[in-house]
Amino acid sequence: MARADTIRHAKRYPCEECPLRPLEVFRAFEKEELAFVSKFKRGELSVDKGATVLVEGAHSAHLFTVLSGWGFRYKLLPDGRRQILNYLMPGDLIGLQGSLMGEMQHSVEALSPMILCMFERDKLQELYRNHPGLAYDITWIASREERMLDENLLSVGRRTALERAAYLIAFISARASSVGLNGKKPVEIPITQQHIADTLGLSLVHTNKTIRKLADRNLVKWRDRGCEVVDVEGLLALARWEGMSEGKRPLV
Amino acid sequence: MARADTIRHAKRYPCEECPLRPLEVFRAFEKEELAFVSKFKRGELSVDKGATVLVEGAHSAHLFTVLSGWGFRYKLLPDGRRQILNYLMPGDLIGLQGSLMGEMQHSVEALSPMILCMFERDKLQELYRNHPGLAYDITWIASREERMLDENLLSVGRRTALERAAYLIAFISARASSVGLNGKKPVEIPITQQHIADTLGLSLVHTNKTIRKLADRNLVKWRDRGCEVVDVEGLLALARWEGMSEGKRPLV
DNA sequence: CGCTTACTTGAGTCTGGTCAAACGGGGTGG
DNA sequence: CCACCCCGTTTGACCAGACTCAAGTAAGCG
Numbered sequence: 001m002a003r004a005d006t007i008r009h010a011k012r013y014p015c016e017e018c019p020l021r022p023l024e025v026f027r028a029f030e031k032e033e034l035a036f037v038s039k040f041k042r043g044e045l046s047v048d049k050g051a052t053v054l055v056e057g058a059h060s061a062h063l064f065t066v067l068s069g070w071g072f073r074y075k076l077l078p079d080g081r082r083q084i085l086n087y088l089m090p091g092d093l094i095g096l097q098g099s100l101m102g103e104m105q106h107s108v109e110a111l112s113p114m115i116l117c118m119f120e121r122d123k124l125q126e127l128y129r130n131h132p133g134l135a136y137d138i139t140w141i142a143s144r145e146e147r148m149l150d151e152n153l154l155s156v157g158r159r160t161a162l163e164r165a166a167y168l169i170a171f172i173s174a175r176a177s178s179v180g181l182n183g184k185k186p187v188e189i190p191i192t193q194q195h196i197a198d199t200l201g202l203s204l205v206h207t208n209k210t211i212r213k214l215a216d217r218n219l220v221k222w223r224d225r226g227c228e229v230v231d232v233e234g235l236l237a238l239a240r241w242e243g244m245s246e247g248k249r250p251l252v
Numbered sequence: 253m254a255r256a257d258t259i260r261h262a263k264r265y266p267c268e269e270c271p272l273r274p275l276e277v278f279r280a281f282e283k284e285e286l287a288f289v290s291k292f293k294r295g296e297l298s299v300d301k302g303a304t305v306l307v308e309g310a311h312s313a314h315l316f317t318v319l320s321g322w323g324f325r326y327k328l329l330p331d332g333r334r335q336i337l338n339y340l341m342p343g344d345l346i347g348l349q350g351s352l353m354g355e356m357q358h359s360v361e362a363l364s365p366m367i368l369c370m371f372e373r374d375k376l377q378e379l380y381r382n383h384p385g386l387a388y389d390i391t392w393i394a395s396r397e398e399r400m401l402d403e404n405l406l407s408v409g410r411r412t413a414l415e416r417a418a419y420l421i422a423f424i425s426a427r428a429s430s431v432g433l434n435g436k437k438p439v440e441i442p443i444t445q446q447h448i449a450d451t452l453g454l455s456l457v458h459t460n461k462t463i464r465k466l467a468d469r470n471l472v473k474w475r476d477r478g479c480e481v482v483d484v485e486g487l488l489a490l491a492r493w494e495g496m497s498e499g500k501r502p503l504v
Numbered sequence: 505c506g507c508t509t510a511c512t513t514g515a516g517t518c519t520g521g522t523c524a525a526a527c528g529g530g531g532t533g534g
Numbered sequence: 535c536c537a538c539c540c541c542g543t544t545t546g547a548c549c550a551g552a553c554t555c556a557a558g559t560a561a562g563c564g
Contacts, residue, residue, distance in 0.1 A: 073402075075402060075403075075406045077406070077410055077411070077492055078492050079492070081410040081411075082410070083405060083406040083409040083410045085402050085405055085406075096391075096395060097395050097398060097399055100388075100391065100392050100395045101392070101395060101396070101399070103497070105399055105402060105403075106402055124388075125384075125388075128384040128385075128387055128388045129384045132377075132380040132381045132384070132387065133380075135380055135384065135387045135388070135391070136352075136376075136377075136380045136387070138391055139348075139352065139387070139390055139391045139394055140352050140353070142391055142394040142395055142398060143348060143349050143352045143353060143394055144353070145398055146349060146394060146397055146398050146401065147349055147353070147357055149398065149401040149402070149405060150325075150327060150337050150357060150358055150401070151327075151357075152405060153335060153337055153401060153404060153405050153408060154327045154329070154335040154337075156405060156408050156409045156453065157335040157408045157450075157451075157452070157453030158329055158333040158334070158335045158453060159329070159333075160551085161551075161552075192509090192510065192511090193510075193511070194510080198409075199409075200409070201408065201409030201410060202552075202553090203552065203553050203554075204510095204511090205512090205513090205552085205553070205554080205555095206551085206552050206553070208511065208512065208513085209512090209513085209552095212512085222511085224510080224511090224560090224561065224562090225509090225510075225511095225561095240329055240330050240331070245355070412519085413519075413520070444541090444542060444543090445542075445543070446542080454520075454521090455520070455521050455522075456542095456543090457520090457521075457522075457523095457544090457545090458519085458520050458521065460543065460544065460545090461520090461544090461545090462520095464544085474543085476528095476529075476530095476542085476543090477541095477542075
């Protein structure tokens, strides 16, 4: 398994010129908040596709925000069965659990090359002391993650295979386009069918057959190592999902 | 569906004499923190067994901490399929998602009579401004919930029916005894098999057969409307679960 | 060109779902 | 006090969605 090895300490993307912050979805920041975040940031971590960013059981001294790229969080059973918990996209926070409670209880892997903004865990105290607004934002972000997990759990527990697949693809696609990951109109999700299987709690073979059904209905197109959404509405309807009601959200 | 109807505004359990706080699991509080929490608390809500405490879609102005009793969080699909997301026990926070993001995305129901400490959502701002330690605690609690959800998702997605049942019962039992819910030695969990089914993503019939297997192995005893744990170790081993590594935690 | 990774497809099996019926205890109204 | 009902549990028969095994294809890469 590849390890995160390409560390860059230079800040190539200073917070003041953050390419994410101007996006519609993110709420505006006070100058003073921005200044603190900039000071809070210690560097950037660049990892290759397939790299393991954080490992279950580790005591990480860091906290990250995804600046670019895709990744996912997962847990393993002792015999190797894997459950993907959620996907990570630009603007998402990584490693909060580890920072607050000491030990990571899940691992994180990159689906594409990623650039992560690195923050010092120890400075979190200072953030809470001096920047209540940012502290609130961090809780907000944790709460959002919880919400996504709730929805995922509902899906895995109670939806049929076809509904699950439709839900998952619609979900990822919605999140991706909210952070402008759809350069060209259709979002292209860089995952394999094995990832989908491990997210939905299905076998690889059955996942393949299920995706085929979605493709036959002209809802998605599967391409080499990735998935293109054709008909979001159709997916939403099939999954009986109302979509995320996302207004502005904070970016730390 | 029963609504929460028995509201008491008098504080019968002042924070200074909180019956929960002396427990081993909860970290000690500064006098000043305690004073704020006491001010933060607006009253108590008493609900009957079966009452719906919070409804998906509602905009609740309140935040609660469970003082006594059992409950659960759940989501429904439009056609009525239900997924139980997690259980609620003394010391747990309810409604944070709603308080932070406006709308509740899940419902909460009481499994037994419950007493809830009620907090004003609006005062949350003040808490974050003046009590960074408490703010930190709230994030910590949100993070803990996330952790439990991760584990649940792993279970529903990747464990077999028998493993799932073993995991769930061990999990609930561990949490219950950490807050002293085991007056008599064996914890008695006040749920029906339908609840277990809806938590594990199984049908009622299959859940029944699965629990029977656990009982045949002398791991649990099913009694009328409740479950008694006989052999925690055995359950843990069967579920291939290491248990929760819980040190002290905050109580708000 | 051979290797690897990812996707397909088919056959046969099994876990878990559905349907249906019955049981048993607690509560209630006659 | 008894009959009845309701809820939760139990059981059996049958079905189907999902799994495993196995083999084959296609694209990318050194």
